[in-house]
Amino acid sequence: MKKAIIVDVQIPDIDSITLKLHLDELERLLDSLNIQTIKRFIQKRDKIHPATYAGRGFLENFNTDADYIAFDNKLSPSQKRNIKKLTGLIPIDREDIILQIFKNHAKTKEAKIQVELAELKTILSGLKGRKTNLAQQVGAIGVKGGKGEKQIELDRRKIQKRIAFLKRELKKIESRKESLHRSRENVFHISIAGYTNAGKSTLLNTLTKANVSAKDKLFMTLDTTTRRIHLFENKYAILSDTVGFIRKLPHHLVASFKSTFAVITYSDLIIQLVDITSNNFEEEIEIVHRELQKECDKIPKLLVFNKIDLTNRFHLNRVKALYPHALFISAKEKLGIEELKKSIIHHFTLWKTGK
Ligand SMILES: Nc1nc2c(ncn2[C@@H]2O[C@H](COP(=O)(O)OP(=O)(O)OP(=O)(O)O)[C@@H](O)[C@H]2O)c(=O)[nH]1
Numbered sequence: 001m002k003k004a005i006i007v008d009v010q011i012p013d014i015d016s017i018t019l020k021l022h023l024d025e026l027e028r029l030l031d032s033l034n035i036q037t038i039k040r041f042i043q044k045r046d047k048i049h050p051a052t053y054a055g056r057g058f059l060e061n062f063n064t065d066a067d068y069i070a071f072d073n074k075l076s077p078s079q080k081r082n083i084k085k086l087t088g089l090i091p092i093d094r095e096d097i098i099l100q101i102f103k104n105h106a107k108t109k110e111a112k113i114q115v116e117l118a119e120l121k122t123i124l125s126g127l128k129g130r131k132t133n134l135a136q137q138v139g140a141i142g143v144k145g146g147k148g149e150k151q152i153e154l155d156r157r158k159i160q161k162r163i164a165f166l167k168r169e170l171k172k173i174e175s176r177k178e179s180l181h182r183s184r185e186n187v188f189h190i191s192i193a194g195y196t197n198a199g200k201s202t203l204l205n206t207l208t209k210a211n212v213s214a215k216d217k218l219f220m221t222l223d224t225t226t227r228r229i230h231l232f233e234n235k236y237a238i239l240s241d242t243v244g245f246i247r248k249l250p251h252h253l254v255a256s257f258k259s260t261f262a263v264i265t266y267s268d269l270i271i272q273l274v275d276i277t278s279n280n281f282e283e284e285i286e287i288v289h290r291e292l293q294k295e296c297d298k299i300p301k302l303l304v305f306n307k308i309d310l311t312n313r314f315h316l317n318r319v320k321a322l323y324p325h326a327l328f329i330s331a332k333e334k335l336g337i338e339e340l341k342k343s344i345i346h347h348f349t350l351w352k353t354g355k
């Protein structure tokens with residue numbers, strides 16, 4: 001197993017608790033890549049060092065057998081080069097880590113194209129106006145050595161060509177999806193949305209007896225799975241599992257995965273699923289809520305807290321008081337599922353009468 005140290009700078013406008021929660025999440029992201037975090041180093045500074053992110057002296061003093069030095073914020077290509085020189089470790093930032101997770105978890109043709117597109121766009125923006133080579137730019141996990149500098153222009157042109165090709169391929173898949181969606185216009189469509197690892201796939205499995213892979217790793221699902229769900233008598237709806245949200249999802253990934261996220265915008269009801277055991281569930285609700293408001297503000301939503309089997313009565317009651325309209329379930333232990341189905345049926349009836 002590869003090892004990493006996490007390094008961050010605490011500037012005056014971030015408090016220690018928030019910083020800790022963010023680094024806990026970074027550690028989980030690393031864990032999803034099977035990289036073990038062995039230590040965290042935090043430096044208090046007035047501002048980020050433009051050349052080296054943290055202070056030079058601070059970086060020079062790590063005595064560690066780690067392979068990587070991980071950062072929660074985006075590093076510039078020159079910061080990466082400087083940090084590598086000072087520490088002898090491979091610098092990786094949050095974007096590199098998330099991109100690599102997506103890369104490892106992409107299974108369908110669509111997801112693979114989307115990830116490659118995001119990766120190439122990231123490389124291209126790193127190459128802009130620079131004379132360094134590809135491998136250095138990516139700072140990629142697992143990439144060793146580098147090509148000659150003359151390669152750069154060639155690389156750039158190759159990348160642009162490949163991007164154009166991938167975009168065309170993606171367009172084809174998107175238009176197939178759109179016509180599928182149009183053919184289902186008279187069917188009640190529910191999406192399960194939420195922060196990564198909230199239990200979305202587990203809930204899809206519980207509600208529809210599907211067999212979607214659900215694991216304690218971040219971003220297990222990159223492709224939406226859609227299944228039929230029985231409501232009552234001869235009434236059915238369709239239910240989709242979606243790719244999770246996370247704080248600071250890299251810009252190029254969001255753009256590439258637009259059609260995957262679009263499934264949510266097609267739905268008639270959104271189940272916003274929250275992991276009640278997360279130490280940071282309030283911020284997680286906020287992040288998902290903000291994303292959903294962008295294009296789904298008119299779609300009815302059910303706020304559903306999951307994993308209540310893991311929580312104690314005190315915490316549960318506190319959250320119930322904070323969110324009196326929410327539902328509380330355990331997708332895994334099948335608790336509260338009947339109530340959830342009742343709510344779904346209630347929304348289905350409203351939708352049906354409105355048609
Ligand atoms: N104890 C308990 N564990 C749960 C529950 N629901 C999900 N889990 C676990 O939480 C982890 C994540 O579940 P997933 O269903 O993969 O979560 P997801 O939201 O689909 O995650 P991504 O696809 O990675 O965004 C898995 O280990 C599940 O077994 C629950 O109600 N109780």
Ligand SMILES: [Mg+2]
Nearest residue numbers: 200201220221
């Ligand atoms: Mg999932």
